[in-house]
Amino acid sequence: xxxxxxxxxxxxxxxxxxxxxxxxxxxxxxxxxxxxxxxxxxxxxxxxxxxxxxxxxxxxxxxxxxxxxxxxxxxxxxxxxxxxxxxxxxxxxxxxxxxxxxxxxxxxxxxxxxxxxxxxxxxxxxxxxxxxxxxxxxxxxxxxxxxxxxxxxxxxxxxxxxxxxxxxxxxxxxxxxxxxxxxxxxxxxxxxxxxxxxxxxxxxxxxxxxxxxxxxxxxxxxxxxxxxxxxxxxxxxxxxxxxxxxxxxxxxxxxxxxxxxxxxxxxxxxxxxxxxxxxxxxxxxxxxxxxxxxxxxxxxxxxxxxxxxxxxxxxxxxxxxxxxxxxxxxxxxxxxxxxxxxxxxxxxxxxxxxxxxxxxxxxxxxxxxxxxxxxxxxxxxxxxxxxxxxxxxxxxxxxxxxxxxxxxxxxxxxxxxxxxxxxxxxxxxxxxxxxxxxxxxxxxxxxxxxxxx
Numbered sequence: 001x002x003x004x005x006x007x008x009x010x011x012x013x014x015x016x017x018x019x020x021x022x023x024x025x026x027x028x029x030x031x032x033x034x035x036x037x038x039x040x041x042x043x044x045x046x047x048x049x050x051x052x053x054x055x056x057x058x059x060x061x062x063x064x065x066x067x068x069x070x071x072x073x074x075x076x077x078x079x080x081x082x083x084x085x086x087x088x089x090x091x092x093x094x095x096x097x098x099x100x101x102x103x104x105x106x107x108x109x110x111x112x113x114x115x116x117x118x119x120x121x122x123x124x125x126x127x128x129x130x131x132x133x134x135x136x137x138x139x140x141x142x143x144x145x146x147x148x149x150x151x152x153x154x155x156x157x158x159x160x161x162x163x164x165x166x167x168x169x170x171x172x173x174x175x176x177x178x179x180x181x182x183x184x185x186x187x188x189x190x191x192x193x194x195x196x197x198x199x200x201x202x203x204x205x206x207x208x209x210x211x212x213x214x215x216x217x218x219x220x221x222x223x224x225x226x227x228x229x230x231x232x233x234x235x236x237x238x239x240x241x242x243x244x245x246x247x248x249x250x251x252x253x254x255x256x257x258x259x260x261x262x263x264x265x266x267x268x269x270x271x272x273x274x275x276x277x278x279x280x281x282x283x284x285x286x287x288x289x290x291x292x293x294x295x296x297x298x299x300x301x302x303x304x305x306x307x308x309x310x311x312x313x314x315x316x317x318x319x320x321x322x323x324x325x326x327x328x329x330x331x332x333x334x335x336x337x338x339x340x341x342x343x344x345x346x347x348x349x350x351x352x353x354x355x356x357x358x359x360x361x362x363x364x365x366x367x368x369x370x371x372x373x374x375x376x377x378x379x380x381x382x383x384x385x386x387x388x389x390x391x392x393x394x395x396x397x398x399x400x401x402x403x404x405x406x407x408x409x410x411x412x413x414x415x416x417x418x419x420x421x422x423x424x425x426x427x428x429x430x431x432x433x434x435x436x437x438x439x440x441x442x443x444x445x446x447x448x449x450x451x452x453x
Contacts, residue, residue: 003035004198007061007068008188010042011053014249015060017302018203018233021268025230026201027066028269028283032290038195039068043075044187060250064261065283072195074187081182084190084220085175089144093219094175096142097124098135120145120171144176146186146216153211158228158292160204165211173212189213193222204229228292231272233302258351263311272300279313312350323355330356344432358428362436366423370449374416379450380405381417388439395431420449 007023009015015023030037039061043049061068088094099107108118124145127135132142150168157163175186192200200210207229217224234240253259262280269286270277273294280286320339327334330353337359345358360366370378384401386394402413419425421437434442 001198003030003033004038004196005030005035005201006038006040006192006195006197007066008040008042008191009057010045010048010184011050011057012045012048013053014056014251016249017264017268020060020064020250020264021233021271022202022230023061023066024064024265024268028287028290029199029201029228029292031283031287035198036069037067038197039071040191040195041071041073041075042184042187043073044182044184046075049075056251060254063250063254064265070195072191074191077187077191080194081187081190085144085182085186088146088219093147094144095125095147096132097145097174098127098132098140098142099124100140117169118171119169122147122172141178141180143174143178145172146175146212146219148172148212149215151215153214155210155214155224155227158199158201158226159231159295160207160229160297163207163210165208167215170208170212185209185213186216189216189220189222192225193217193220196223197225199226199228201228201230204231228295230295231297231299233271234299236301236303238299238301258353259307260311260314260352262314263307266310266314267302267307271302272296272298277306277310279310279317281314281317308350315349315352315354316346318346318352323352326352327355332356332359341436344436345428348426348428361422361424361427362433362441364441364445366445368420368423368445368449370416370420375449375452377406377408377416378420378446381420382443382446382450385439385443385446390435390439392431392435395434398434420446 005026007026009019009023027037029035039058041054041057043054085094104120107121111118124142125147135142148167148170150166153165153167153170155163173185175183177183191197210227210229214224248257250264253264254261262283265283265286266280267277269283269290273296275289275294320342323337323342324334327336332355337355341362345355348358349355381398381402384398384405386397386401399413402408406413414430415425418427418430421430421442422433427433437445
């Protein structure tokens with residue numbers, strides 16, 4: 001059996017961390033099993049679905065490296081849905097209901113007030129043809145419910161283990177709206193049957209849906225797939241994801257935040273599993289080690305700081321050739337940096353675009369701020385600058401000369417020099433930075449301070 005899975009986003013907005021996680025895990029499973037991955041666009045919500053969101057979804061998945069073997073649009077399958085819907089109406093599995101939202105709400109509140117579960121009472125099944133015609137004469141159009149069999153519903157979930165429901169405890173779900181448009185549930189099940197999906201991977205908020213979906217698979221004569229329901233992500237305190245992480249789209253992570261796609265995959269693929277979260281430069285090790293048995297039932301905590309840490313590891317591990325290929329994307333020119341330059345600054349990188357900041361530090365202009373008590377010290381240091389040409393030994397030679405003329409040591413010795421040369425109080429080792437800045441710029445920066453002393 002060839003494993004077949006799908007990721008089915010609704011193009012009513014941009015992809016966020018939560019649905020990106022479902023896409024990544026579904027894709028990793030497909031790759032691990034040598035299976036097929038379908039991208040299905042659930043665009044039956046014609047009012048909210050937008051073409052630009054469809055393109056954005058494809059762009060985000062492509063950025064992540066999540067490739068698909070086939071693509072389908074629910075909006076192009078209306079005839080197929082209508083055929084199945086009519087069969088269900090003909091055999092009585094779908095039945096018309098005429099209650100208004102207000103009437104349904106009153107029924108629900110009445111049941112709850114008596115301590116009963118708010119399960120639909122199937123009152124519509126007792127309507128006569130004349131009563132139905134009378135309702136329609138009033139202008140009421142029916143919504144259609146799927147008639148549940150009052151049988152046990154059980155499945156072995158790849159994440160949650162054995163799951164049990166009973167048909168009598170589930171309200172007959174509405175599958176067709178008053179305007180005749182089908183809801184997600186019926187379209188999804190028909191698609192999963194037609195495209196021969198072997199596994200359905202989604203969030204645990206769909207568990208109750210799965211209970212009646214299984215009866216729908218059976219009613220349609222389809223094979224019930226294997227299900228895996230992933231726990232929903234929380235913030236580090238166990239609450240709902242904050243705006244800082246939860247509502248940022250992948251597009252924003254890519255463009256505004258400058259996050260690498262493998263940082264996102266490295267984090268989301270391992271959250272909630274027994275495997276450690278590590279920075280991977282390629283998805284292959286994650287694919288090779290993927291196993292649903294490693295996933296916990298508990299809700300994993302997602303921390304944006306972890307994403308930043310992983311990103312730094314990935315960027316710092318990039319080769320010089322990789323960096324050269326991407327210079328244009330961060331506003332630099334290919335050839336702007338050398339292999340030696342990359343080796344000097346790489347350990348101080350968090351985002352690839354930080355390279356442009358370090359380029360400014362070495363090539364200027366930089367804004368320096370020196371304490372009044374350090375200006376004479378900088379003038380002294382300027383007076384003993386080694387002659388050109390410079391290399392990585394120049395810094396130690398310069399420091400030795402400065403030590404011979406002052407009693408400074410430690411931070412008092414090094415920090416004013418770093419601030420004078422780079423305008424910063426942190427950064428790459430100065431033995432590497434000094435030759436990159438070069439004699440001319442170093443003299444220029446120090447002389448301005450020395451003259452003010």
